[in-house]
Amino acid sequence: MTPLTASGPAVEFASVTKEFxxxxxxxxxxxxxxxxxxxxxxxxFGLIGPNGSGKSTALKLIAGLLRPTAGSCRVCGHAAGSTxxxxxxxxLPEAPQFPRxxxxxxxxxYCGGLSGLRGASLALRTDDVLAWVGLTSAADxxxxxxxxxxxxxxxxxxxxxxxxxxxxxxxxxxxLDPVGVRDLTRLLFRLEQTGKTVVLTSHFLVQLEDVCDRVxxxxxxxxxxxxxxxxxxxxxxxxxxxxxxxxxxxxxx
Amino acid sequence: MSAPSxxxxxxxxxxxxxxxxxxxxxxxxxxxxxxxxxLLPLASVGxxxxxxxxxxEGKFIVDFGHGALGAGGLVLAVLAxxxxxxxxxxxxxxxxxxTRALTPAEFLYGKLIGLLALMTWFAAGVGGVLVAVLGWRxxxxxxxxxxxxxxxxxxxxxLAVTVALTLLVCSYARSALFATGAALLLxxxxxxxxxxxxxxxxxxxxxxxxPDFQFFDPERIxxxxxxxxxxxxxxxxxxxxxxxxxxxxxxxxxxxxxEY
Numbered sequence: 001m002t003p004l005t006a007s008g009p010a011v012e013f014a015s016v017t018k019e020f021x022x023x024x025x026x027x028x029x030x031x032x033x034x035x036x037x038x039x040x041x042x043x044x045f046g047l048i049g050p051n052g053s054g055k056s057t058a059l060k061l062i063a064g065l066l067r068p069t070a071g072s073c074r075v076c077g078h079a080a081g082s083t084x085x086x087x088x089x090x091x092l093p094e095a096p097q098f099p100r101x102x103x104x105x106x107x108x109x110y111c112g113g114l115s116g117l118r119g120a121s122l123a124l125r126t127d128d129v130l131a132w133v134g135l136t137s138a139a140d141x142x143x144x145x146x147x148x149x150x151x152x153x154x155x156x157x158x159x160x161x162x163x164x165x166x167x168x169x170x171x172x173x174x175x176l177d178p179v180g181v182r183d184l185t186r187l188l189f190r191l192e193q194t195g196k197t198v199v200l201t202s203h204f205l206v207q208l209e210d211v212c213d214r215v216x217x218x219x220x221x222x223x224x225x226x227x228x229x230x231x232x233x234x235x236x237x238x239x240x241x242x243x244x245x246x247x248x249x250x251x252x253x
Numbered sequence: 254m255s256a257p258s259x260x261x262x263x264x265x266x267x268x269x270x271x272x273x274x275x276x277x278x279x280x281x282x283x284x285x286x287x288x289x290x291x292l293l294p295l296a297s298v299g300x301x302x303x304x305x306x307x308x309x310e311g312k313f314i315v316d317f318g319h320g321a322l323g324a325g326g327l328v329l330a331v332l333a334x335x336x337x338x339x340x341x342x343x344x345x346x347x348x349x350x351x352t353r354a355l356t357p358a359e360f361l362y363g364k365l366i367g368l369l370a371l372m373t374w375f376a377a378g379v380g381g382v383l384v385a386v387l388g389w390r391x392x393x394x395x396x397x398x399x400x401x402x403x404x405x406x407x408x409x410x411x412l413a414v415t416v417a418l419t420l421l422v423c424s425y426a427r428s429a430l431f432a433t434g435a436a437l438l439l440x441x442x443x444x445x446x447x448x449x450x451x452x453x454x455x456x457x458x459x460x461x462x463x464p465d466f467q468f469f470d471p472e473r474i475x476x477x478x479x480x481x482x483x484x485x486x487x488x489x490x491x492x493x494x495x496x497x498x499x500x501x502x503x504x505x506x507x508x509x510x511x512e513y
Contacts, residue, residue, distance in 0.1 A: 097345035
């Protein structure tokens with residue numbers, strides 16, 4: 001297990017601004033604006049907001065795949081993307097892709113090897129996570145033959161394979177059938193019970209209601225609201241969707 | 254049992270990436286295709302009735318083999334490096350690799366070693382056929398082993414530099430078309446660099462960033478006095494290593510700054 005080394009938050013954004021500019025002469029597009037956010041250890045934290053609100057950018061900043069234009073992002077007390085931070089995270093991108101010629105088992109062995117797992121412990125862990133995501137029967141099929149939902153399950157498996165302290169899931173329910181969504185929910189609870197911190201983005205607000213401890217609502221790169229799910233949704237009849245529409249209804253017309 | 258050292262763990266990750274390069278190349282059937290493309294002209298030597306090009310038959314066959322390896326190898330080096338590297342960088346596999354313990358430098362060196370292994374197989378394949386054709390055509394006559402196999406070695410060095418150069422282009426490129434075009438252009442310029450001369454004007458500083466591929470020309474080496482060939486070979490190896498290190502370092506710098 002990858003330990004948390006700091007007693008502070010699992011993830012911390014300190015005045016993080018992120019701008020994208022594909023070429024130097026182009027006007028930068030601001031994806032996040034002075035974001036301040038803390039994700040407590042051991043909680044399931046939902047990032048919600050309309051398309052283009054900066055949810056995926058925030059996850060990629062935590063994963064170290066993007067660098068802040070200003071401010072800093074820390075994971076378990078370490079700078080995001082650093083040698084110390086990377087082994088502590090597991091990341092499921094929005095549309096995970098694997099080498100098409102590898103089976104699911106081989107893909108996981110490859111990912112596990114890159115995370116420092118070896119031999120019998122890697123084989124055992126691979127079998128476990130394949131079972132958790134419901135891919136045991138398809139474990140020896142080439143990933144190139146997988147449906148979108150199966151690739152998503154495999155993406156989940158690689159994200160938790162090395163037992164990271166912080167699991168980042170970008171639209172984890174995308175492409176999953178109802179059984180897959182149920183399995184995902186169980187998996188999230190399993191991760192929470194073992195002390196992991198989960199940060200996920202999703203448009204399936206009903207599912208988030210079932211699993212999240214806290215939620216942050218982003219809009220146009222800015223943090224509109226953040227707090228315990230019960231507290232935020234409670235004022236809107238207990239429904240997260242109602243809260244979401246109340247906050248953004250006017251601005252998303 | 255003590256845990257493996259940090260360096261050993263790093264080497265293990267590099268090895269994993271390199272093995273994946275070779276495996277993917279086999280899956281994509283890159284190597285067999287180019288081996289056939291390179292071997293066809295070499296094998297066709299046997300059906301050429303006239304070798305009256307002003308040189309002995311043995312030298313003609315050796316030159317033909319070197320040409321096949323040089324031309325086929327350069328195309329293979331560029332296309333394979335672009336396909337097997339940019340496919341990861343611009344595809345969605347890299348987010349799942351670089352969010353692990355794997356560093357961009359390890360990713361890069363894994364790719365480099367895997368691609369050099371492909372070049373070695375390719376050179377060994379062409380070399381094997383070259384030797385077979387020489388044995389078949391010349392029979393008991395003296396076969397120019399030193400020229401044949403030494404030349405293969407020099408061309409392999411050129412391919413190694415080409416791979417590193419292409420990786421550098423890939424570390425910056427956003428599309429396979431740009432990476433292939435830019436790498437082929439640079440390779441072409443490297444072949445022409447000796448024409449730039451050694452003037453002291455400001456352009457010389459720019460030109461020196463590109464290697465002079467004449468350094469790896471088997472003909473040039475063969476024309477040298479026998480006494481100087483060994484030192485020339487050592488210089489060529491050092492020259493190739495210097496450019497591979499330079500390009501790998503620059504590629505690592507670009508990869509560390511790249512966002513995904």
